Amino acid sequence: MTGDNAETERQPQTQPQTDDVGSTLDAVRRAASEVLGYLSDHPERLRVSVANVSLDLDWRASEAPLRAFPDDGAGQTSIAGQASVAGQAVSRQAVLSGPAAPGQAGEAPSESPPDQPGEERLPVLHYVCAPSVGTFYRSPEPGAAPFTAEGATVTAGQQVAIVEAMKLMLPVEADRPGRVVEVLIEDGQAVEYGERLLALTPVGSE
């Protein structure tokens, strides 16, 4: 989705075309999700700005994760100028904040009214990840009802799936409360350690 630079630069920055904004944000969101997938600890705040794309992650000093990607002990990681989205001269910021600080989601400076199409706010997502390499199961046994489903609310510590490794059934538990936005893995599919299984959003933030 690389845009034509010459053309996009002619577009007034305050009135970006809705499609461009939408697709750009979509690409940015995918890139951001990918980066989040690499992290062992979720940041307190993740900020994406689109023109000359930059992606900033912040961790609270008190709980600074020492296993951040790619720099151990880094408080901030920036990945700038990704070609896939850099072509869009859209001046807009989206803030994807960790559920620990949902209030910061409102920080995105808007140059157009929030309800305008294209002013899509990235959902606040938290991922429940695989505790082991193995096979992912949504229900306790074949034919049984799944532990949880899209739209359902889960509590911290609630079992949401199973990962089976060497005939050992490892319960997958939600590590924080939330609403299941998406189950990302098909029942019975192989997963690697740390692979994202379910996307959660904090209850009440939708």
Added chain:
Amino acid sequence: MFDKVLIANRGEIALRVVRACHEMGIRSVVVHSVRDRDSTPVRLCDEPVQIGPPQPKKSYLNAAAVLEAAIRTGANAIHPGYGFLSENPDFADACEAAQIVFVGPSASTMARLGSKLSARALMAKAGLPLLPGSLGVMDDGGALELAKQIGFPVIVKASAGGGGRGMRVVDGPDGFADAYRETQATARRLFGDGRVYLEKYLQTARHVEIQVLCDGHGNAIHLGPRDCSVQRRHQKLVEESPAPGLSDELLADMGKAARQGALLAGYRGAGTFEFLVGPDEKYYFMEVNCRIQVEHPVTEMVTGVDIVQEQLRIAAGEQLQLEQGDVQPRGVAIECRINAEDPDRDFAPTPGAISEFVPPAGPFVRVDTHVEPGYRVPPDYDSLLAKLIVWAPDRERAIARMRRALNEFRISGDNISTTRRFLLDVIDHPRFRTASHSTSLIDEMRRTGQPAAEQAHGEPAHGGADSD
């Protein structure tokens, strides 16, 4: 031959096995921790599988996760490399139960040889000379009596020990009982097996080992000796083949002994018989290593045998194509281990980011490494960055080539120190040059404040640049 082999290791040895697989037309699976997901072996293999977090216990030592990855990728065999699960009989058993070939000896052979006490007993039966010491478990009182009999100094070793850990030299009867009990406690803590044994400690000895290959069909050959006397904290730093300054007769005897021991133990695969050689050219069996060793390349360089490929062929059930007479070592190969360690701080590891990494090249130079610029030396694993191996027709020229290659090697980065400069001092040390060194060379160098190699030979202007 296998279609697909899973490599349950990391770093340079994982890469070494990936390369062997690809040369043999075998697909390679590399299991890795989160920490290593961007590493060279992961990138070069056909199929990476992330099996756990950085901690080795939860990834590279996690037998269930490794087997799960093998099953789901349809691997026919698992190559364990060295360290991690490579000498774990339970893991070899579990592989067999899962109908996956473990590249190494059988679980029972590994168990018998892995316990140094039972290995000593077995090799005594095979007629291999042992150092005077205990053949069974003793209490500290009995051990003290024995120590007095054989004469101090003695070394107390954990039966399940390895990697230079769980051993202690005792100089006299004072404090012997304490040292004995402490080694038992350490052994229990490190290896879950508190059994220790006693051996006469040779202060000036050479560490010489014999590489063997056995196919499990009754064929066994040895690939000659390696001298690994240059050690710090009982861990090797420089290795070479053949072992210099020892008579051909002695080396031939040791080769024969190793072959004999391997056959009696029912050994299968590549293995190493470690010996100590005293100043009187008497040799003593120490232990068997049931795995590929870090220093295997020096043997490859002088024999032309690809030991990792041989391991895979043997594991696939093939017969050895080589006979003892085919093994005609040529010239001299030396290996230096470039570790991320600070020789000035007792070889303390220096994890950090490597910004510049330019390995040497040129004729008869081989570098086995997984490192590239931008690599972060993880704090979770061992500190080996690269193995620098050179070959030449004779030892003098091999040392000159090693000096040239070490000088070419450029490694630098924040907080990174390496053994590179120290290795230059070692290979230019008069004792090393004249092959009159022993396992205490490094201790000697540190005690006497060995003059820097730079003073003797001058550091070329383009010489390597460690950050220290």
